[in-house]
Amino acid sequence: MAKKRIRSGDVEGINMTPMIDIVFQMIIFFVLTIDMDKKQFDDRIKLAMAPHGKAVEQKDPRTVIVDVNERGTISIAFAVMSPEVFRKVMRNAVARYGQTVPVVIRGDRETRHKDIRRVMDICSSVGLWKIKFGAIKEKAGTVR
Amino acid sequence: MALRRRIKLSDDDVAEIPMTPMIDIVFQLLIYFLVTIKPIDVMAHLDVYRPSPESQRQQSEVPPNLIKITIFDQGLMINDRLVSLSGLASLLDKLADLDPNQTILIMCTALSPHERLVQVLDMCAQSGLNNLSVISTN
Numbered sequence: 209m210a211k212k213r214i215r216s217g218d219v220e221g222i223n224m225t226p227m228i229d230i231v232f233q234m235i236i237f238f239v240l241t242i243d244m245d246k247k248q249f250d251d252r253i254k255l256a257m258a259p260h261g262k263a264v265e266q267k268d269p270r271t272v273i274v275d276v277n278e279r280g281t282i283s284i285a286f287a288v289m290s291p292e293v294f295r296k297v298m299r300n301a302v303a304r305y306g307q308t309v310p311v312v313i314r315g316d317r318e319t320r321h322k323d324i325r326r327v328m329d330i331c332s333s334v335g336l337w338k339i340k341f342g343a344i345k346e347k348a349g350t351v352r
Numbered sequence: 353m354a355l356r357r358r359i360k361l362s363d364d365d366v367a368e369i370p371m372t373p374m375i376d377i378v379f380q381l382l383i384y385f386l387v388t389i390k391p392i393d394v395m396a397h398l399d400v401y402r403p404s405p406e407s408q409r410q411q412s413e414v415p416p417n418l419i420k421i422t423i424f425d426q427g428l429m430i431n432d433r434l435v436s437l438s439g440l441a442s443l444l445d446k447l448a449d450l451d452p453n454q455t456i457l458i459m460c461t462a463l464s465p466h467e468r469l470v471q472v473l474d475m476c477a478q479s480g481l482n483n484l485s486v487i488s489t490n
Binding site for chain 1: 371374375378379381382385386389390391392393394395396397398399400401402403423460461462463464465466467469470471473474475477478486488
């Protein structure tokens with residue numbers, strides 16, 4: 209009987225602090241990571257699959273991500289712009305950061321090449337010859 | 353002594369704060385974030401080079417041994433020979449075995465879908481070919 213009493217006393221005295229610490233760490237992690245990537249990308253653009261492409265590991269903060277939807281509309285961070293405005297934006301980016309600015313074209317899989325070409329030509333005209341195409345390497349588990 | 357006793361009592365009070373409601377709320381928050389989080393796709397970047405205006409002028413003098421892949425809206429051609437996607441993959445594997453640094457010229461017609469270009473670039477990445485140049489044609 210005496211032994212049982214000692215055991216029950218031990219159970220009541222469990223130290224909760226490490227568990228609460230870990231739970232708070234997890235909450236902070238989720239709060240910080242939940243919105244960052246969603247804001248950048250337009251979910252309406254259905255990217256093509258490229259399972260063998262180079263995975264994006266390090267993001268250059270200067271990267272310009274250009275969205276081209278299936279109708280050929282150009283937008284950067286949800287801001288729709290005409291080709292002329294896009295040219296000005298790219299010219300400013302090159303003037304500010306030089307000709308090593310990474311450009312990622314996120315074209316919808318249905319987009320015609322002539323619309324992608326228009327974006328590439330504008331990039332070439334401002335001196336950017338190295339271009340990246342955005343694609344999906346691995347689809348997330350859920351069906352959208 | 354009286355002061356010491358008071359301090360001891362206040363220490364006991366702090367230790368007896370009920371933790372259960374806080375843990376309940378923390379778990380609720382955790383479950384909320386776990387349920388609402390949307391998994392993000394793993395992104396890939398396919399690097400290509402765009403010929404500069406000067407090199408476009410020199411295209412008439414392209415060396416005959418250059419690998420040229422043409423993408424139409426309906427099919428694919430490699431060095432003016434029609435191929436399927438699987439056929440192109442095996443050909444690219446063979447070419448990569450010979451020289452992985454050779455330049456591949458990818459020519460896209462205006463109406464070809466972007467997905468096909470990405471597929472071809474992905475195949476080149478699979479074969480280990482890195483020098484890719486995309487040219488647009490009408």
